[in-house]
Amino acid sequence: xxxxxxxxxxxxxxxxxxxxxxxxxxxxxxxxxxxxxxxxxxxxxxxxxxxxxxxxxxxxxxxxxxxxxxxxxxxxxxxxxxxxxxxxxxxxxxxxxxxxxxxxxxxxx
Amino acid sequence: xxxxxxxxxxxxxxxxxxxxxxxxxxxxxxxxxxxxxxxxxxxxxxxxxxxxxxxxxxxxxxxxxxxxxxxxxxxxxxxxxxxxxxxxxxxxxxxxxxxxxxxxxxxxxxxxxxxxxxxxxxxxxxxxxxxxxxxxxxxxxxxxxxxxxxxxxxxxxxxxxxxxxxxxxxxxxxxxxxxxxxxxxxxxxxxxxxxxxxxxxxxxxxxxxxxxxxxxxxxxxxxxx
Numbered sequence: 273x274x275x276x277x278x279x280x281x282x283x284x285x286x287x288x289x290x291x292x293x294x295x296x297x298x299x300x301x302x303x304x305x306x307x308x309x310x311x312x313x314x315x316x317x318x319x320x321x322x323x324x325x326x327x328x329x330x331x332x333x334x335x336x337x338x339x340x341x342x343x344x345x346x347x348x349x350x351x352x353x354x355x356x357x358x359x360x361x362x363x364x365x366x367x368x369x370x371x372x373x374x375x376x377x378x379x380x381x
Numbered sequence: 382x383x384x385x386x387x388x389x390x391x392x393x394x395x396x397x398x399x400x401x402x403x404x405x406x407x408x409x410x411x412x413x414x415x416x417x418x419x420x421x422x423x424x425x426x427x428x429x430x431x432x433x434x435x436x437x438x439x440x441x442x443x444x445x446x447x448x449x450x451x452x453x454x455x456x457x458x459x460x461x462x463x464x465x466x467x468x469x470x471x472x473x474x475x476x477x478x479x480x481x482x483x484x485x486x487x488x489x490x491x492x493x494x495x496x497x498x499x500x501x502x503x504x505x506x507x508x509x510x511x512x513x514x515x516x517x518x519x520x521x522x523x524x525x526x527x528x529x530x531x532x533x534x535x536x537x538x539x540x541x542x543x544x545x546x547x548x549x550x551x552x553x554x555x556x557x558x559x560x561x562x563x564x565x566x567x568x569x570x571x572x573x574x575x576x577x578x579x580x581x582x583x584x585x586x587x588x589x590x591x592x593x594x595x596x597x598x599x600x601x602x603x604x605x606x
Binding site: 298302303304305306309354355357359360 | 437438441474479480484485486526528554
């Protein structure tokens with residue numbers, strides 16, 4: 273994934289590669305048995321300081337243009353329609369400018 | 382009567398659903414997920430299984446398949462649709478039914494015969510039963526716990542849109558013990574357990590599930606006079 277995004281960034285030739293992170297979590301009132309199972313495993317491992325675990329999903333979307341307000345609005349629509357089920361889940365968007373990061377990976381490797 | 386049975390990549394129970402249709406005296410018409418064509422059927426069954434590998438969420442990808450682009454408007458216009466297990470999940474993802482199916486409380490995939498109580502015997506798929514009748518049918522699902530907000534649950538109960546409940550405690554943690562619901566018209570029904578596996582004592586725990594299929598066939602014959 274890192275490799276392909278690096279190549280993509282380098283081939284964008286002066287272009288702008290942006291990434292938007294979409295985090296999806298079950299709504300607080302929805303029972304999360306997976307999180308509970310992870311919590312019980314943390315206790316078995318001796319991590320007694322952990323008092324709660326909720327499990328969610330993270331999507332990394334790569335864009336062919338800037339993560340401007342129009343792109344974010346489209347991604348918000350996508351998240352509502354596809355990535356999350358608003359009946360049981362909530363989501364948040366986090367724009368992540370990849371240009372500098374990808375370029376440095378490209379130089380390094 | 383011609384009843385379509387949709388096969389998605391990962392559907393498991395389309396064969397049994399088609400068999401149940403034939404047991405009920407109707408013609409089973411295979412429908413393919415990639416075809417934007419309902420082939421003129423009089424009703425549709427979305428069978429159980431793991432459509433598209435349950436990727437993203439159960440039913441979330443199937444919702445956008447070409448056949449669903451035809452099915453959603455047809456269902457809204459009154460075409461009887463029965464979604465069983467994964468089919469129920471698809472109906473919820475497609476917003477033909479409210480709420481969602483979430484991971485079983487306790488995380489275990491549950492495969493066992495369960496007793497259901499028919500709560501609404503006037504839907505397109507349950508008119509052959511009596512309200513309060515108990516049915517013995519298999520349940521086999523990992524994400525079968527029905528969930529919806531309290532307002533929706535109240536509304537479903539108040540308007541008689543709970544079609545079936547688990548008799549006793551819900552084995553999967555379903556809200557208010559809900560095993561199946563219907564849309565406002567009573568033509569679109571979603572059910573988590575599997576009536577198509579209980580149509581003959583030779584191959585299932587009972588023949589109690591056959592009534593879902595004979596109900597829609599009888600109603601169709603009655604409408605035709």
